[in-house]
Amino acid sequence: MTDHNPTDDQLPPERPLDEQSKARMRAELTEAIGRSDADRPRHAWLVPTVAAAAMVGIAALGAGLFLNGDDDGRDRSGEIAPAGSGTASDPDPTVKAPDPPASTMPGRGSTTAKIPENEMRVEPPVPCADEVGNLLSAARLAGSTTYDEGTAQLWTDGATWVICDDWAATSDGGVPTLIGNRSTNDVWSKQTYALSQNYSMDDHLVGQYVAGGPTLPDVASISYTFPDGHTQDAVIGKDMWLMTYVATSGPLVDQTAETEPVRVQVTFDDGTTASYDLQWGQDTCAQINHGC
Amino acid sequence: MVTSIFGGIDMAELSDNELVDGLRNGEGSALGILFDRYADRIYNHCFRRTASWDAAQDATSTVFLEAWRGRERVMLHDSSALPWLYGIATNVCRNLNRKQRRHLAAVRRLPVDADSPDHAEAVIGRLDDERRMAALLTAHEGLPRRDQEIFSLVVWSELTYEQAAAALGIPVGTVRSRLSRARRRLHAAVSEGENDHD
Numbered sequence: 001m002t003d004h005n006p007t008d009d010q011l012p013p014e015r016p017l018d019e020q021s022k023a024r025m026r027a028e029l030t031e032a033i034g035r036s037d038a039d040r041p042r043h044a045w046l047v048p049t050v051a052a053a054a055m056v057g058i059a060a061l062g063a064g065l066f067l068n069g070d071d072d073g074r075d076r077s078g079e080i081a082p083a084g085s086g087t088a089s090d091p092d093p094t095v096k097a098p099d100p101p102a103s104t105m106p107g108r109g110s111t112t113a114k115i116p117e118n119e120m121r122v123e124p125p126v127p128c129a130d131e132v133g134n135l136l137s138a139a140r141l142a143g144s145t146t147y148d149e150g151t152a153q154l155w156t157d158g159a160t161w162v163i164c165d166d167w168a169a170t171s172d173g174g175v176p177t178l179i180g181n182r183s184t185n186d187v188w189s190k191q192t193y194a195l196s197q198n199y200s201m202d203d204h205l206v207g208q209y210v211a212g213g214p215t216l217p218d219v220a221s222i223s224y225t226f227p228d229g230h231t232q233d234a235v236i237g238k239d240m241w242l243m244t245y246v247a248t249s250g251p252l253v254d255q256t257a258e259t260e261p262v263r264v265q266v267t268f269d270d271g272t273t274a275s276y277d278l279q280w281g282q283d284t285c286a287q288i289n290h291g292c
Numbered sequence: 293m294v295t296s297i298f299g300g301i302d303m304a305e306l307s308d309n310e311l312v313d314g315l316r317n318g319e320g321s322a323l324g325i326l327f328d329r330y331a332d333r334i335y336n337h338c339f340r341r342t343a344s345w346d347a348a349q350d351a352t353s354t355v356f357l358e359a360w361r362g363r364e365r366v367m368l369h370d371s372s373a374l375p376w377l378y379g380i381a382t383n384v385c386r387n388l389n390r391k392q393r394r395h396l397a398a399v400r401r402l403p404v405d406a407d408s409p410d411h412a413e414a415v416i417g418r419l420d421d422e423r424r425m426a427a428l429l430t431a432h433e434g435l436p437r438r439d440q441e442i443f444s445l446v447v448w449s450e451l452t453y454e455q456a457a458a459a460l461g462i463p464v465g466t467v468r469s470r471l472s473r474a475r476r477r478l479h480a481a482v483s484e485g486e487n488d489h490d
Contacts, residue, residue: 010427010428011340011425011428011448012339012420012421012422012424013421014332014336015339015345015418015421016335017331017332017349017352022328022331025349025352026324028357029327029353029360030320030324032357033320033323033360168473172477174473197469198469199469282465284463285469287469
């Protein structure tokens with residue numbers, strides 16, 4: 001969180017609210033509390049309305065706002081928002097508000113905008129060979145699977161394997177996504193099936209989910225069922241297996257479904273099955289570079 | 293810090309846990325202490341989302357009003373109410389009205405070397421803050437909205453990944469992955485903006 005960022009030096013310094021403004025805001029809040037909650041008994045943050053208004057400009061007496069008392073008891077709940085606040089909505093931080101129309105997004109279409117969104121410079125995509133080489137210098141390509149939106153490659157140096165997926169790099173430039181970095185003799189566990197999730201920067205209404213690794217002996221099929229109801233079967237090849245799902249709409253994109261786990265069903269050659277529930281955050285950040 | 297003694301208890305010494313309990317019980321005094329404790333943090337965060345100190349004041353008032361209205365849904369993260377307040381602030385700033393957006397556009401058009409000898413130093417400083425912040429937001433707005441919000445919470449307001457995740461109601465891993473890309477992309481945008489000025 002304390003990494004240096006390109007904008008750090010340009011960020012204006014923080015300023016405290018001046019005491020006069022604080023007093024005015026306290027008065028507004030005090031009045032609003034009295035208006036909005038007149039029907040229930042309470043120990044309020046109470047100053048009668050007239051006294052509250054008089055607090056503006058006498059900040060040094062702000063402590064008086066916390067004296068106990070009662071308000072006038074009238075219901076004026078429709079007047080909660082202060083003048084100029086611009087919103088009297090009822091936001092719930094756990095519920096995402098819908099996106100405003102694109103035409104009303106701040107800065108969109110501004111003639112003074114220096115960097116239109118569609119002209120932002122991005123880094124060129126980094127080849128998998130280069131990115132994998134930074135991690136496993138002796139790794140060689142051991143398998144490849146192409147899917148509709150990209151290509152995933154299996155690389156190994158004999159002791160360790162990694163999957164390199166180029167979806168994000170192709171979409172947005174920069175480094176491809178690496179998954180795995182696990183021993184070729186690794187014991188199977190839920191983490192064998194852990195997901196990597198990515199979002200397109202060009203179209204943030206697209207989310208990609210990827211899992212894969214070297215082909216698992218005796219495994220006939222692997223399927224992932226997502227909270228949006230979609231079930232995606234992994235492609236199992238001679239050298240590697242890969243599951244990719246690109247969600248373009250619905251609760252996964254809206255993130256309203258990310259409290260429900262992703263169910264993995266593994267079916268073995270003998271017909272037996274095993275299942276795992278992948279928890280969001282804990283089991284869905286399998287990438288080992290850029291992020292998680 | 294404004295303090296009050298109520299029933300022999302110094303309210304300012306109460307933990308967020310205790311204040312949130314009070315808030316749920318409809319005690320306005322609890323909101324008052326939370327306001328004194330966190331108003332400056334919310335105010336500066338709102339400034340960084342609006343590039344306007346005046347709009348930030350209005351937004352800060354609205355955040356605490358909404359906190360009062362939504363007090364039955366109050367959530368603590370690691371015994372702190374601050375991420376919840378940041379979550380409300382994110383929603384409030386997202387819903388800025390047209391007047392505030394016009395202000396942002398107007399600030400962007402201010403000349404960089406504006407000479408205002410008649411203004412008090414503090415006023416010039418605030419104006420300069422707004423101009424600098426508007427320039428940053430211009431680059432920032434090239435990011436998807438949700439990435440803007442994560443970036444401002446974690447990088448500018450210095451929330452931890454976990455606090456930002458709690459504020460936005462998303463997984464920590466999502467915060468990490470989006471922030472990583474947002475940083476790269478903003479870096480490119482800011483560099484390009486600097487080149488344009490050269």
